[in-house]
Amino acid sequence: MRKRRVAMSDALVYYNPRCGTCLKVKALLEKKGYRLRLIEYLKTPPSLQELDDLLKKLKIGPEGLVRKKEPIYQEKIAGRNLTRAQWLDLFHKNPVLIERPIVVIGTRAVIARPPEALEALLTS
Numbered sequence: 001m002r003k004r005r006v007a008m009s010d011a012l013v014y015y016n017p018r019c020g021t022c023l024k025v026k027a028l029l030e031k032k033g034y035r036l037r038l039i040e041y042l043k044t045p046p047s048l049q050e051l052d053d054l055l056k057k058l059k060i061g062p063e064g065l066v067r068k069k070e071p072i073y074q075e076k077i078a079g080r081n082l083t084r085a086q087w088l089d090l091f092h093k094n095p096v097l098i099e100r101p102i103v104v105i106g107t108r109a110v111i112a113r114p115p116e117a118l119e120a121l122l123t124s
Contacts, residue, residue: 009034012104014041014054022101025112029103032122045095051088054102057109062087065111067099 011034015022029036039046046054055062062084066073072094082090091098101112105121112118 009105010037011035012037012039014039014046014098014100014102014104016040016042016100019100021113021115024115025101025103025118028115028118034105041095041098041100045092046098048088048092051091052084054104054109055084057104057107058102058111062091065091065099066097070096073097 011029013022013026013029013036015026015038017023017040026036026038055065058064062082066077066087068074068078077090077097099111099113103110103112103118103121108121110117110121112121
């Protein structure tokens with residue numbers, strides 16, 4: 001009897017190669033057989049449309065994507081009321097504000113921090 005080949009799935013990962021959590025998530029996806037498309041978002045920030053699409057796939061508002069411990073957030077953004085368009089512009093111009101890693105599989109996405117958060121995306 002011939003073994004059935006399992007189709008390899010694609011996963012898009014917004015990550016920072018110097019981030020330990022990002023590297024753990026990358027290794028976990030590779031171990032599970034995903035074909036990865038890695039985007040170093042600090043070097044190649046997502047476009048405004050990509051950011052908007054990410055938020056929709058994540059099913060969160062912009063505030064859920066921000067890294068609140070970053071100095072730029074503390075100094076210039078904390079306590080301000082921003083529109084979605086203003087958030088998207090900030091993320092695009094200051095990608096360090098984007099939480100990481102973000103994993104996109106098909107039409108769904110998750111912020112995989114901690115790495116165990118990835119399981120919800122992989123098992124449903």
